[in-house]
Amino acid sequence: xxxxxxxxxxxxxxxxxxxxxxxxxxxxxxxxxxxxxxxxxxxxxxxxxxxxxxxxxxxxxxxxxxxxxxxxxxxxxxxxxxxxxxxxxxxxxxxxxxxxxxxxxxxxxxxxxxxxxxxxxxxxxxxxxxxxxxxxxxxxx
Numbered sequence: 001x002x003x004x005x006x007x008x009x010x011x012x013x014x015x016x017x018x019x020x021x022x023x024x025x026x027x028x029x030x031x032x033x034x035x036x037x038x039x040x041x042x043x044x045x046x047x048x049x050x051x052x053x054x055x056x057x058x059x060x061x062x063x064x065x066x067x068x069x070x071x072x073x074x075x076x077x078x079x080x081x082x083x084x085x086x087x088x089x090x091x092x093x094x095x096x097x098x099x100x101x102x103x104x105x106x107x108x109x110x111x112x113x114x115x116x117x118x119x120x121x122x123x124x125x126x127x128x129x130x131x132x133x134x135x136x137x138x139x140x141x
Contacts, residue, residue, distance in 0.1 A: 010095075041082060043060075
């Protein structure tokens with residue numbers, strides 16, 4: 001059995017850091033209180049505890065933000081008792097949040113074009129015309 005890398009003091013520091021919105025604090029609290037937990041398990045508790053709409057996709061977005069801020073992490077693959085699918089368990093890290101780095105549109109376009117350039121040599125002549133169209137669409141974003 002793993003020892004959880006957190007304490008009530010660490011929890012309070014994360015919550016009081018000023019970097020988390022109310023919804024992020026609520027999602028973080030569910031992972032802190034019930035973790036290790038799957039996203040579906042945490043979402044069910046979130047919906048029950050905060051009397052909110054059951055929207056798993058929105059809740060998973062909150063978990064992604066918390067991961068990007070380094071306050072939660074995936075720790076192991078498990079079979080979710082609710083969905084019966086193999087998924088990751090989430091748990092708190094015990095670290096203070098870091099500000100999320102926003103990726104600019106220019107950087108996103110550069111990365112997309114680089115990906116297209118990497119696959120281009122593997123494409124047929126027919127697909128190459130579609131690649132040029134794709135590059136134009138990316139540049140027009």
